[in-house]
Amino acid sequence: MAYAGSFDHLFKVLLIGDAGVGKSSLLLRFTDDSFEEHMASTIGVDFKVKTVVVGGKTAKLTIWDTAGQERFRTLTSSYYRGCHGIILVFDVNERETFNHLQQWLEELDMYATVQNAAKLLVGNKIDLQQREVTVEEATAFARKQAMMYVEVSAKTRAGVRQAFEEVVQKILDTPDLLAAASGETSSGIGLAKQEGDTGLCSYC
Amino acid sequence: MTMSVLQEILATEATYVSDLRVLCEIRARLSAHLTPDSITAIFANVQTLLGVNEELLFGLRGKAEANGSTITAAHVAQAFTALAPFLRSYAEFCTKGSTSQELLRALRKMDPAVEEAVCEVEQTTGQPMGSWLIKPVQRLCKYPLLLKTLLQETPQSGPDYAPLRHAFDAIQNAVTGVNDRVRAAEEREGLLLLAEALGRKDLMVPHRTLLLSVNVAKFAENHEPSGKGLGQEVGRLISMSRSTHKALLWLCNDTLLLGRIRGAAFTLVEKTAIANTSLKAIDLSQDCPEYLRLPSMGEEPEDEKEEEAYNHSFTASEPLFDDTVVRLTCEGGTHYLLCLERNEATKLLHAFADAREKVTEQMQVRAKGALGALQELYTNSSCTPRAAEGGEQPLSAARKMEALRELKAAREDRKGRGEESTDQLHTARTDCTAASSTDVRKRSSSFEMLRRRLSAAAVAAANVMLSPRRGSLDNGQLAGMYDSQERRARTPSLGNTDISAGTFGVRHGSPSEHGATSPSLETPMQSVGQSSGYETPTKSMLDRLDRHVTPPKPAAFDLPPPQQQGVLRDLIQAAERNGDFYLEPLLAAIARRTGVPTPEAAGAHPDDEQDVEELAPSDSETEY
Numbered sequence: 021m022a023y024a025g026s027f028d029h030l031f032k033v034l035l036i037g038d039a040g041v042g043k044s045s046l047l048l049r050f051t052d053d054s055f056e057e058h059m060a061s062t063i064g065v066d067f068k069v070k071t072v073v074v075g076g077k078t079a080k081l082t083i084w085d086t087a088g089q090e091r092f093r094t095l096t097s098s099y100y101r102g103c104h105g106i107i108l109v110f111d112v113n114e115r116e117t118f119n120h121l122q123q124w125l126e127e128l129d130m131y132a133t134v135q136n137a138a139k140l141l142v143g144n145k146i147d148l149q150q151r152e153v154t155v156e157e158a159t160a161f162a163r164k165q166a167m168m169y170v171e172v173s174a175k176t177r178a179g180v181r182q183a184f185e186e187v188v189q190k191i192l193d194t195p196d197l198l199a200a201a202s203g204e205t206s207s208g209i210g211l212a213k214q215e216g217d218t219g220l221c222s223y224c
Numbered sequence: 225m226t227m228s229v230l231q232e233i234l235a236t237e238a239t240y241v242s243d244l245r246v247l248c249e250i251r252a253r254l255s256a257h258l259t260p261d262s263i264t265a266i267f268a269n270v271q272t273l274l275g276v277n278e279e280l281l282f283g284l285r286g287k288a289e290a291n292g293s294t295i296t297a298a299h300v301a302q303a304f305t306a307l308a309p310f311l312r313s314y315a316e317f318c319t320k321g322s323t324s325q326e327l328l329r330a331l332r333k334m335d336p337a338v339e340e341a342v343c344e345v346e347q348t349t350g351q352p353m354g355s356w357l358i359k360p361v362q363r364l365c366k367y368p369l370l371l372k373t374l375l376q377e378t379p380q381s382g383p384d385y386a387p388l389r390h391a392f393d394a395i396q397n398a399v400t401g402v403n404d405r406v407r408a409a410e411e412r413e414g415l416l417l418l419a420e421a422l423g424r425k426d427l428m429v430p431h432r433t434l435l436l437s438v439n440v441a442k443f444a445e446n447h448e449p450s451g452k453g454l455g456q457e458v459g460r461l462i463s464m465s466r467s468t469h470k471a472l473l474w475l476c477n478d479t480l481l482l483g484r485i486r487g488a489a490f491t492l493v494e495k496t497a498i499a500n501t502s503l504k505a506i507d508l509s510q511d512c513p514e515y516l517r518l519p520s521m522g523e524e525p526e527d528e529k530e531e532e533a534y535n536h537s538f539t540a541s542e543p544l545f546d547d548t549v550v551r552l553t554c555e556g557g558t559h560y561l562l563c564l565e566r567n568e569a570t571k572l573l574h575a576f577a578d579a580r581e582k583v584t585e586q587m588q589v590r591a592k593g594a595l596g597a598l599q600e601l602y603t604n605s606s607c608t609p610r611a612a613e614g615g616e617q618p619l620s621a622a623r624k625m626e627a628l629r630e631l632k633a634a635r636e637d638r639k640g641r642g643e644e645s646t647d648q649l650h651t652a653r654t655d656c657t658a659a660s661s662t663d664v665r666k667r668s669s670s671f672e673m674l675r676r677r678l679s680a681a682a683v684a685a686a687n688v689m690l691s692p693r694r695g696s697l698d699n700g701q702l703a704g705m706y707d708s709q710e711r712r713a714r715t716p717s718l719g720n721t722d723i724s725a726g727t728f729g730v731r732h733g734s735p736s737e738h739g740a741t742s743p744s745l746e747t748p749m750q751s752v753g754q755s756s757g758y759e760t761p762t763k764s765m766l767d768r769l770d771r772h773v774t775p776p777k778p779a780a781f782d783l784p785p786p787q788q789q790g791v792l793r794d795l796i797q798a799a800e801r802n803g804d805f806y807l808e809p810l811l812a813a814i815a816r817r818t819g820v821p822t823p824e825a826a827g828a829h830p831d832d833e834q835d836v837e838e839l840a841p842s843d844s845e846t847e848y
Contacts, residue, residue: 030352032354066362067355089366089369091400092365092399092400093407094318094403094406094407095318095399095406098322098358098361099358099361101354
């Protein structure tokens with residue numbers, strides 16, 4: 021229950037994107053290194069915590085998943101509050117999910133309270149080989165929106181870790197975001213320092 | 225697998241209820257440091273939620289224990305069906321949720337004691353306050369998912385499926401309802417803030433919500449919207465200073481507001497109803513002056529020929545700036561040019577198109593309802609023999625549909641609308657003259673036809689009057705139509721104001737006209753109508769029909785049922801909104817008879833009985 025391990029930053033990262041693009045799989049692959057072929061919509065998982073070390077800094081990530089709740093837009097918009105990083109996921113084999121990215125970005129604009137939250141575009145399911153969206157296209161879109169683009173497969177594990185580290189790096193590179201993070205979680209950091217000696221590490 | 229979902233529902237509910245208890249404890253602990261108002265603003269009705277979910281958990285667990293500690297799908301269905309109506313209480317919590325975290329953050333900064341208390345809470349609970357406060361929102365969104373998964377794993381032929389399906393639908397609806405209510409609350413909140421910032425409390429009207437606010441980099445009035453000077457005006461706009469011509473555009477569900485920003489204050493520049501407003505992006509590749517264009521060739525021209533080509537490419541190239549210029553045409557006829565950031569412009573244009581579509585839809589529904597009411601008035605009043613008479617049946621539903629179809633056809637031909645209604649009125653009038661020469665009861669087919677035409681004429685006329693986008697042409701046609709009627713009705717005065725007064729002509733008429741003898745043509749029917757309470761259409765009725773679309777005979781007019789009153793109220797509102805003077809007398813008459821108050825009617829004519837008397841078909845009007 022208590023804060024485990026010591027960390028330099030506590031970041032809130034949100035996974036968004038159309039239903040079925042593999043947000044939950046991505047999350048589970050990253051946090052638990054597991055993959056379920058036939059996953060139902062996420063049930064029971066509110067968020068997962070994972071500590072990563074990027075550039076010598078330890079960042080504790082709370083990663084939030086909104087899978088299956090897309091229908092209740094107004095309610096899920098409260099997830100955006102205080103978000104430092106946004107991972108925007110689409111399925112490279114389904115053009116529709118790529119076409120909806122603009123809407124997701126608008127939503128983000130409207131609801132995110134932390135200005136300039138670090139954004140990362142992730143094309144998932146590259147293992148399926150039924151591509152409808154090319155790398156070039158996705159890269160161009162990402163560049164236009166000042167985002168990085170990464171291709172991953174939650175199934176084969178390809179690129180997953182890199183994707184999350186990319187987000188952390190981007191947050192670390194943005195002074196405003198760091199300020200927001202420390203401002204919000206000062207107590208957490210204080211606590212971490214106090215309990216740091218317990219030697220528990222949540223990074224697994 | 226189903227078992228695991230059932231277990232998950234139970235286990236996660238238990239966790240959630242204990243989380244809610246923690247949240248209530250946190251609330252109690254912090255209440256020592258915060259004002260009761262702040263506590264309510266942050267924690268909303270979390271105690272109510274605890275009560276609701278304890279009940280659910282008890283339902284699930286109690287059933288499980290009674291069942292030898294296995295929980296079944298049937299129990300889940302039962303518990304959730306019972307829960308559904310209570311989920312409404314989540315709306316309050318979720319609405320507060322949008323501001324609670326910001327408020328808490330501000331309070332922590334302001335008061336070290338609060339900061340200390342919150343830190344302590346976060347340390348003991350191991351989670352930041354934000355996570356605690358969002359738990360109810362998350363849990364609420366999970367219920368439909370949990371039930372859906374359970375439903376998918378339940379055989380459709382089994383006994384559990386139907387109740388589970390019912391529970392799922394109920395929960396899904398409840399959560400959607402909460403979602404909608406929270407959105408509505410947010411939109412209202414936005415409008416309230418806006419009205420306060422503008423110092424215009426009158427902007428707050430029920431049903432109006434703020435949909436979107438958009439930054440306008442610069443704006444200027446567009447003096448020659450159609451002329452050749454557009455390019456120059458665009459150029460002037462682009463070269464304006466951003467600091468002095470900044471504005472905000474607020475899109476409400478019925479209105480568009482343009483406000484100028486001066487320092488930290490806003491002033492309302494324009495307020496225009498969406499139905500009568502247009503918003504169009506200007507094609508800058510056409511209308512952008514040359515000096516604002518980006519040269520597309522990098523190299524300087526070397527000889528004349530190249531220079532020509534260079535100049536050509538110069539004019540055809542892209543504009544130098546990335547913004548979008550939008551023309552706003554307000555209902556008052558004022559045009560503005562707005563310079564918007566491209567994404568903002570796209571957002572605005574989409575949202576505006578949606579809002580406008582909705583407004584038009586609502587108008588149509590409203591007009592249809594109002595027309596339906598008018599028709600009903602006809603059916604219930606003069607044109608229908610009283611059922612007690614054992615004569616003809618009231619206008620059947622099929623006939624009403626037919627009349628509505630006629631109305632639709634009339635509506636489709638928007639251009640010729642005014643003429644058409646005049647035409648229909650004329651036909652109806654001719655029919656009536658023919659019909660009234662004999663006892664219409666003996667000519668039922670003619671009667672039916674006449675009645676239909678009457679209805680159609682009424683709705684067509686009302687359609688003209690109610691149309692939200694009625695142009696001046698229609699107005700003119702209508703005025704012309706009334707003019708001719710007025711002349712025949714011996715009202716000497718012409719013109720709009722007089723027409724309005726003329727509609728009250730019956731009332732203003734001298735008392736002696738009232739008791740005047742009916743022309744012989746009318747007498748048989750009139751006497752039948754008076755003696756039996758059933759009235760056939762008469763010329764006098766038609767006269768008033770095409771002048772005011774007034775329900776002809778009060779004696780035969782039954783007070784409408786409540787829903788009909790509602791429609792009438794719509795009619796009245798529509799007329800008020802359009803400032804429709806043609807409708808005024810009609811509305812006043814309806815209001816007096818139905819008890820639906822209108823501002824004009826309330827107190828304006830205290831002598832109801834007399835009014836009704838005067839509005840009764842007076843024989844004096846029958847001369848034609």
